[in-house]
Amino acid sequence: MSPGEITTDSWMTGHPPAPDKVIRFGDGSFYQWPQLRWSFNHMEQLVPTKAAWRGPGASRPLERDGARLVESDITLADGTRLSWEEMLSTSHTDALAILHHGKLVYEKYRGEAGPHTPHTLMSCNKSLVGTIAELLIEQEVLDANALVTSVLGELQGSAWADATIRQVMDMVVGMSLDENYLDPTSDVWTFIRSTGMIPADQDNLITLADFLPTIAKEGQHGQVFAYREPNIFVLGWILRRVTGRGLNDLASDLIWQHIGAEHDYLFMVDSVGGETTASATLRDFLRFGLLFTNQGRVGTKQVLPTRVVESILAGGDQEVFAQGDYGNLHDWSYRSQWWYRHVAGRCCPVARGAHGQTLYIDPERDLVIARFGSSPEAPSSLLDPIIWPLVDTITEQLA
Amino acid sequence: MSPGEITTDSWMTGHPPAPDKVIRFGDGSFYQWPQLRWSFNHMEQLVPTKAAWRGPGASRPLERDGARLVESDITLADGTRLSWEEMLSTSHTDALAILHHGKLVYEKYRGEAGPHTPHTLMSCNKSLVGTIAELLIEQEVLDANALVTSVLGELQGSAWADATIRQVMDMVVGMSLDENYLDPTSDVWTFIRSTGMIPADQDNLITLADFLPTIAKEGQHGQVFAYREPNIFVLGWILRRVTGRGLNDLASDLIWQHIGAEHDYLFMVDSVGGETTASATLRDFLRFGLLFTNQGRVGTKQVLPTRVVESILAGGDQEVFAQGDYGNLHDWSYRSQWWYRHVAGRCCPVARGAHGQTLYIDPERDLVIARFGSSPEAPSSLLDPIIWPLVDTITEQLA
Numbered sequence A, B: 001m002s003p004g005e006i007t008t009d010s011w012m013t014g015h016p017p018a019p020d021k022v023i024r025f026g027d028g029s030f031y032q033w034p035q036l037r038w039s040f041n042h043m044e045q046l047v048p049t050k051a052a053w054r055g056p057g058a059s060r061p062l063e064r065d066g067a068r069l070v071e072s073d074i075t076l077a078d079g080t081r082l083s084w085e086e087m088l089s090t091s092h093t094d095a096l097a098i099l100h101h102g103k104l105v106y107e108k109y110r111g112e113a114g115p116h117t118p119h120t121l122m123s124c125n126k127s128l129v130g131t132i133a134e135l136l137i138e139q140e141v142l143d144a145n146a147l148v149t150s151v152l153g154e155l156q157g158s159a160w161a162d163a164t165i166r167q168v169m170d171m172v173v174g175m176s177l178d179e180n181y182l183d184p185t186s187d188v189w190t191f192i193r194s195t196g197m198i199p200a201d202q203d204n205l206i207t208l209a210d211f212l213p214t215i216a217k218e219g220q221h222g223q224v225f226a227y228r229e230p231n232i233f234v235l236g237w238i239l240r241r242v243t244g245r246g247l248n249d250l251a252s253d254l255i256w257q258h259i260g261a262e263h264d265y266l267f268m269v270d271s272v273g274g275e276t277t278a279s280a281t282l283r284d285f286l287r288f289g290l291l292f293t294n295q296g297r298v299g300t301k302q303v304l305p306t307r308v309v310e311s312i313l314a315g316g317d318q319e320v321f322a323q324g325d326y327g328n329l330h331d332w333s334y335r336s337q338w339w340y341r342h343v344a345g346r347c348c349p350v351a352r353g354a355h356g357q358t359l360y361i362d363p364e365r366d367l368v369i370a371r372f373g374s375s376p377e378a379p380s381s382l383l384d385p386i387i388w389p390l391v392d393t394i395t396e397q398l399a
Helices: A035-040 A084-090 A124-138 A165-169 A187-194 A208-214 A230-243 A247-256 A282-290 A306-313 A318-323 A384-398 B035-040 B084-090 B124-138 B165-169 B187-194 B208-214 B230-243 B247-254 B282-290 B306-313 B318-322 B384-398
Strands: A049-052 A093-100 A103-109 A265-269 A275-280 A332-335 A338-343 A346-353 A357-362 A367-373 B049-052 B093-100 B103-109 B265-269 B275-280 B332-335 B338-343 B346-353 B357-362 B367-373
Touching: A049 A247, A049 A275, A084 A093, A084 A384, A093 A282, A093 A384, A124 A165, A124 A230, A124 A247, A124 A275, A124 A306, A124 A346, A124 A357, A165 A230, A187 A208, A208 A230, A230 A247, A247 A265, A275 A282, A282 A357, A282 A367, A306 A346, A318 A332, A357 A384, A367 A384, B049 B247, B049 B275, B084 B093, B084 B384, B093 B282, B093 B384, B124 B165, B124 B230, B124 B247, B124 B275, B124 B306, B124 B346, B124 B357, B165 B230, B187 B208, B208 B230, B230 B247, B247 B265, B275 B282, B282 B357, B282 B367, B306 B346, B318 B332, B357 B384, B367 B384
Parallel strands: none
Antiparallel strands: A049 A265, A093 A103, A093 A367, A265 A275, A332 A338, A338 A346, A346 A357, A357 A367, B049 B265, B093 B103, B093 B367, B265 B275, B332 B338, B338 B346, B346 B357, B357 B367
16 A cells, blocks of 8 residues: 555445444535545445446456456656556556456456446546437437537527537537636536535525526637536537437437446436436446447447447547647547547547546557546546556557 | 326426426425425435346346236225226326236336336335345344344344344334324434435434434333334344345345346435435336245246245234234234235235335235335325225236
8 A cells, every 4th residue: 555545444334334434425525535435436325326227138248368467567757667556556546457359458446446336437427428429410310510509599698609519529619617626606616516516505506507508708619629527518418408318318228238238327417317427337437448449349239330430539630639738648639528649640539537537448459448546636637647658558568 | 197196297307407397305395296206216316326236147038928917997995996097097106017927917107107217115125125134044144033232232222122133023113203293303203314215404414323222112022013114224234234234235145136137226325325215116126026926036046045935925923913003904914024915815925115115926826016106195004995906806807
């Protein structure tokens, strides 16, 4: 155990748990550290959820390969050398698994995590929602080039008034949002409370439908990559409006019933039942990633149409990405709620979520890496110095 | 649609739902009528849950019989004749299904209910917990004749101080509990708030571990059937303490993974993560019932040991039951958190839950009837005048 890493074994254990070992959503303790290590592995025990059903069939086993990955040292950009165990603990890893040529070459769970324990995906959920959007475009239910307001009249007069659905999907909408996290009265806190992802004033609930229309335009659309949270809620709202269905039902019908999932995909909900982020098990997260190394197929069944897979694997505009404020990510792009790491001529989709949630797909190398974490700090940028050397080490070893 | 029946189609639909169509747990609207019809079919979207996993396998199909039940009239004890449709609507039926010789001869969903929609079981969950207790007795993990306090030292000095675990299971513990539902300061409301099943004062949370030890003894144990809610929470506490596991994990490992369930069994939780009641789909509820017409087997696999099935099918003491205050139930008994209807020499286990939840098992006739409801009033006694003539009509027709 590395310095600063605290065992969470005693949180919420025994019945009743010791009073100082109780974790609740309403009092905010779920998001304190180290409590969040327990919380991230048990979100459905803290907040309401809407399930994307896994379907009636048997789950699709993930076969193990005889040749397991060697737990080698990782060398960081600054020359620091970490043993595998140090890498796991320093980066507050909850779970890590690797599929190579569709077979499990590594699988590890730590602390509260386990193969049957759904873990929060945080913003990795965006990439599933983006995939649903691509599916609905392919089905001609959604027109990516249409204005947002052709679907959501509520957003007339807002930042999205003259934005297209594609611009929302690609996070190139210019908007004004006071993101001063140090000021509890700033827009961003009102926004986060309206998502239901932190406790809200129950007597003065502000919903996303109240808040999103108040966000004003700033700058131009389509020119600069700007990873702004409200876009995913606008996209979710669009998908619900055009289909008349919940994201959970869409996710189940279009994806989760077809990948051989072992567990349901569990959306958190806001105060009016709108799906926000979600939890899933690591193996199911891998199964989702496997769609993109397998041309959208599960076995012989085409689950994602080829054009959807091609659209997502194409990656985004690196020029537009470089205009954004993500200096630590060189040669990256963003499209359809997926990040892309362009490395040695390959374009690798990445789902990224706060506190260390990662799904990395390298179609050319036929490699899928899924990782759950519970870092004390939210920003993914703080983990990038470990994650990418780790990914490169794994990739090289499996080459 | 019968008088007084209100369609719930517009609750929580669209995004966002109309403000007067929003249902929430925290403001108590979930339990107003008709809102509770939506709530009972979507509890997991209103409150946190702990899943008993259905396992990785394929669900076990419920085959349909060619010979479907005829929707005949039902004649009540007072001579009133109801058409089948009147029976369904007057009793606020959400779902009704019938297995005869293991095959579906009837299946109906109304309003918010559907084959893949988990519905609250209310106190029918007790019978699943009682079945787990019987399994743990068979495994010699639990000693039914031991004192409660041999497991739970916390209950020294309470009503359970000199009660046995068997007496808790059979609801024959003499206790003092002010059940004046009209007085919001009465014991019973403190108790219900401590279960987390209604909104509690978040700044002054009282847990079951705080409250149960304050309940005093009144009268003698073992002599009078007294269906008192606190017993099930004591039993759940005992099961957690002797196994060191949650009821969800016990339910999954011992039962839910083995019946071919399509969906997880979803426990609600109290403020410290203790499982309370649960939701399940109607078909899975039937699959649970089927264990008892099939000698504990699913296919050729013995899921419940024969002695567990025999213990539950034996029924309870009708003399002790008759001493209780259940005048409308003639020739009934109670044992191991199951009710029994003794009819024409047959002893039929019944799981009963408030607002119309029912699982009726007639092993001799190889008949399982599952019913979900959302009556405006909680007491099962108000539905008995329709439920039992209905059951008799079904039984006669299938004879």
